[in-house]
Amino acid sequence: MDLNIHTIEDYNRIYDFSTKDPEGFWAAVADDYYWQKKWDKVLEWDFAKADIKWFQGAKLNITENCLDRHLEKDADKTAIIWEPNDPEEHFRKLSYKELHFKVCQFSHVLKNNGVKKGDRICLYMPMVPELAIAVLACARIGAIHSVVFGGFSAQSIADRINDAQCSLIITSDGGFRGSKEFPLKNIIDDALVQCRSVGKVIVLTRSRIPVSMIKGRDVWWEDEIRKVETHGNPDFPAEPMDAEDPLFILYTSGSTGKPKGVVHTCGGYMVYTGYTFKTVFQYQPNQIHFCTADIGWITGHSYIVYGPLSQGATTLMFEGIPTWPDAGRFWDIVDKYKVDIIYTAPTAIRSLMSFGDEPLKNKDLSSLKTLGSVGEPINEEAWHWYDQKIGKGKCPIVDTWWQTETGGIMISAIAGVTPLKPGYASLPIPGVQPILVDENGMEIEGNGVSGNLCIKFPWPGIIRTTYGDHERNRTNYFATYPNLYFTGDGCLRDQDGFYKITGRVDDVINVSGHRIGTAEVENAINMHADVIESAVVGYPHDIKGQGIYAFVILDVSLHDHELTKQDILQTVTRIIGAIAKPDKIQFVSGLPKTRSGKIMRRILRKISEKEFSSLGDTSTLLDPSVVEDIIQGAL
Ligand code: PRX
Numbered sequence: 364m365d366l367n368i369h370t371i372e373d374y375n376r377i378y379d380f381s382t383k384d385p386e387g388f389w390a391a392v393a394d395d396y397y398w399q400k401k402w403d404k405v406l407e408w409d410f411a412k413a414d415i416k417w418f419q420g421a422k423l424n425i426t427e428n429c430l431d432r433h434l435e436k437d438a439d440k441t442a443i444i445w446e447p448n449d450p451e452e453h454f455r456k457l458s459y460k461e462l463h464f465k466v467c468q469f470s471h472v473l474k475n476n477g478v479k480k481g482d483r484i485c486l487y488m489p490m491v492p493e494l495a496i497a498v499l500a501c502a503r504i505g506a507i508h509s510v511v512f513g514g515f516s517a518q519s520i521a522d523r524i525n526d527a528q529c530s531l532i533i534t535s536d537g538g539f540r541g542s543k544e545f546p547l548k549n550i551i552d553d554a555l556v557q558c559r560s561v562g563k564v565i566v567l568t569r570s571r572i573p574v575s576m577i578k579g580r581d582v583w584w585e586d587e588i589r590k591v592e593t594h595g596n597p598d599f600p601a602e603p604m605d606a607e608d609p610l611f612i613l614y615t616s617g618s619t620g621k622p623k624g625v626v627h628t629c630g631g632y633m634v635y636t637g638y639t640f641k642t643v644f645q646y647q648p649n650q651i652h653f654c655t656a657d658i659g660w661i662t663g664h665s666y667i668v669y670g671p672l673s674q675g676a677t678t679l680m681f682e683g684i685p686t687w688p689d690a691g692r693f694w695d696i697v698d699k700y701k702v703d704i705i706y707t708a709p710t711a712i713r714s715l716m717s718f719g720d721e722p723l724k725n726k727d728l729s730s731l732k733t734l735g736s737v738g739e740p741i742n743e744e745a746w747h748w749y750d751q752k753i754g755k756g757k758c759p760i761v762d763t764w765w766q767t768e769t770g771g772i773m774i775s776a777i778a779g780v781t782p783l784k785p786g787y788a789s790l791p792i793p794g795v796q797p798i799l800v801d802e803n804g805m806e807i808e809g810n811g812v813s814g815n816l817c818i819k820f821p822w823p824g825i826i827r828t829t830y831g832d833h834e835r836n837r838t839n840y841f842a843t844y845p846n847l848y849f850t851g852d853g854c855l856r857d858q859d860g861f862y863k864i865t866g867r868v869d870d871v872i873n874v875s876g877h878r879i880g881t882a883e884v885e886n887a888i889n890m891h892a893d894v895i896e897s898a899v900v901g902y903p904h905d906i907k908g909q910g911i912y913a914f915v916i917l918d919v920s921l922h923d924h925e926l927t928k929q930d931i932l933q934t935v936t937r938i939i940g941a942i943a944k945p946d947k948i949q950f951v952s953g954l955p956k957t958r959s960g961k962i963m964r965r966i967l968r969k970i971s972e973k974e975f976s977s978l979g980d981t982s983t984l985l986d987p988s989v990v991e992d993i994i995q996g997a998l
Pocket of ligand 1: 615736738739740762764768851852864867873877878
């Protein structure tokens, strides 16, 4: 069966096939990859136990699909273009041959440093090609990578290292983002005070700031490569992996205080990311794909590294930020490399929009064919700006809905095929079966309806477990509604059957497209010596989509409130990282609690939105008078 989609009729036909014969459909998709041994069984699943297995019996290594298989025809094709933070610094291009060579070299380095299949490796690095090389080398040797975003604090890193019991860390001395320099190795040193499992740290030279190098533990990346270079043949045979062997762990926030280690496995994740990359963006050979995410997030894993490379594409990695040296930086990059596909977040679009037309002057942008959006709902104003100013009204916008747990894109227009509606993720891609349910888990059928978004059939990229705690995986995603994967998102299906994601229905805030659990932020605030209790909610924020609003009860004996706010922000930065800093802190004398002691966040959310007249029923509160006090403080 021809799985290429050129028209909406193709889409309808293939979508139909994918629901009538999911196993046949996915087997056909998987046939496009290189397997050391083909599968015995396409799918085995039991949502009640959160037990899902794809392509059982198959053997593969994802790096053979991302590297080796392109060497015959595309050895000299550029695999990675790297644009440095500082536009004055020289860019780098790595061909598939060079990337393969470097990945093999670094696989030797890992082996020399004692890494074996199944070991957990933590990566805390800037956006340099060596990050992609390290990720791929882990995959080649069969080690499980756990990339931690460079913005997380020492405490967050330590929690993640300890949860996964990582044995080795790969980091760099420092990193650059905009005008700032980050002391990555120093942060790792702080983290390691709490981590007994780590025996080795490999340190890449990037900013060459002074770092402490501990004998027997810390080694320089470059020294280790030199040792390997003298060995001659750098080839490193790819470890045969079972389709269901873990490929990586990526931590993400949920509604509890502790981040979850989302586990993806080798076979299904490979099939799903490559398929969605090719399908959604309608990627054509020789196009340049620029995903502006950081590899520290799932978008970077799936659409900078694995998806594009498995399809032999050229993927562009950018070390910096959209507004430095000025707000025209993305567009300079698009022009410099003649980018075909740009994939970014609504937050970035809104932020760039706020600079007006000036940064767009003298930008050509005519190379662009497709625009992508991910991470949060895109408001219509931002959608139209993206469409008109960047796409010049001629590039389809794919608003891609998905999650860390889904591995890849789930609901999205297919570029050039699906009719577009601003603000709508639009239609499920073939192979994905969404349904809407009410509070009781009853399916809401028909069009023009809203409900909680669930998926009723597995897809190859679905989360397999939460590291070290499978029960948590089951209760989080598969227990709310029997026999469904629950996304945590609210959703509208309009008269045409198009899906619009309306936002989280749980205690997760989406700040600039990054998930932050309210409980996590509350735990961090509560660590401050003067804080008695706190409650955190998300509120609408012009640029970030949602901002963090903290209601905080202080020890009454307090002196300087402004300074205390700064101290609280510093505490959150220490415990989680700057990304979780509240945008607003309001000191309150009490919190709206039910008689059983539960905080009624609904009321706090309304107050944070300044919707004081629609607070709903407050009579069930233990002390309804606190609400009036909080409103007064919020005015
Ligand atoms: O609420 C949805 C929102 O981001 C959440 C997933 O966050 P994360 O796991 O960090 O992954 C982000 C990148 C895939 C979702 O539950 N979200 C993601 N994409 C969209 C979105 N909300 C609306 N529209 C989207 N296109």
